[in-house]
Amino acid sequence: MVMELLYQGAESFVYKKEERVIKKRVPKSYRLEEIDGLLRRQRTKREAKVLEKAASFAPQLFSVDIKTASIEMEYVKGILLKDALSSLSNGERSVIAKRIGIIITTLHSKDIIHGDLTTANIILVGERPVLIDFGLSFFSRKLEDKAVDLHLLNQVLEAYHPLEAENFFEMILKGYRPSADLRLRLAKVESRGRYKSRGEL
Numbered sequence: 001m002v003m004e005l006l007y008q009g010a011e012s013f014v015y016k017k018e019e020r021v022i023k024k025r026v027p028k029s030y031r032l033e034e035i036d037g038l039l040r041r042q043r044t045k046r047e048a049k050v051l052e053k054a055a056s057f058a059p060q061l062f063s064v065d066i067k068t069a070s071i072e073m074e075y076v077k078g079i080l081l082k083d084a085l086s087s088l089s090n091g092e093r094s095v096i097a098k099r100i101g102i103i104i105t106t107l108h109s110k111d112i113i114h115g116d117l118t119t120a121n122i123i124l125v126g127e128r129p130v131l132i133d134f135g136l137s138f139f140s141r142k143l144e145d146k147a148v149d150l151h152l153l154n155q156v157l158e159a160y161h162p163l164e165a166e167n168f169f170e171m172i173l174k175g176y177r178p179s180a181d182l183r184l185r186l187a188k189v190e191s192r193g194r195y196k197s198r199g200e201l
């Protein structure tokens with residue numbers, strides 16, 4: 001059976017086999033072996049657990065093997081948001097951003113924090129966003145963790161998609177519909193970020 005290497009990252013290898021994807025976390029030589037193994041297994045466990053709970057907007061989970069730190073899931077045929085963003089029409093961008101907002105609300109309402117919300121971890125299937133890469137996700141009820149989750153996405157947009165960032169994030173928030181408390185917390189996290197980066201100059 002043909003296995004096609006889709007992606008080779010620092011942490012993982014992603015293969016495609018028929019309509020399935022196999023994501024295998026590989027050892028990192030600079031990390032202490034014991035810690036490395038622990039981390040790979042923990043992230044694999046996390047990813048599989050959240051994939052189960054996020055079935056409607058994430059790849060379907062087929063199987064997980066903690067020992068070899070590998071996950072078998074549905075192959076999502078689409079294009080990464082990071083590669084698509086600049087060529088979308090305004091109308092498409094608005095629909096997609098709002099849908100991303102709604103998806104993050106759904107996650108957060110289950111107290112799931114993605115932990116790595118970037119435009120490389122969202123695949124677009126037409127205008128339908130699918131979230132991937134849940135290895136850094138965790139469970140938390142805290143407003144702070146939810147605000148930081150959103151803030152990270154905003155930072156990625158500002159850094160890599162400066163032309164679209166402001167509008168796109170605004171539309172994500174339209175879909176997300178933050179409570180007044182969360183909005184306030186997000187403003188705090190944002191001003192803290194700005195203060196921090198000024199301090200670093």
Ligand SMILES: Nc1ncnc2c1ncn2[C@@H]1O[C@H](COP(=O)(O)OP(=O)(O)OP(=O)(O)O)[C@@H](O)[C@H]1O
Nearest residue numbers: 007009011012014021059074075076120132133135
């Ligand atoms: N289910 C999937 N369907 C299609 N492509 C996928 C799928 N899962 C991963 N990919 C591709 O592989 C790339 C890397 O996957 P992913 O983001 O999960 O790993 P990673 O960034 O190495 O994660 P980690 O932080 O856990 O090391 C994605 O950007 C995407 O292009």
Ligand SMILES: [Mg+2]
Nearest residue numbers: 120121132133
């Ligand atoms: Mg990734």
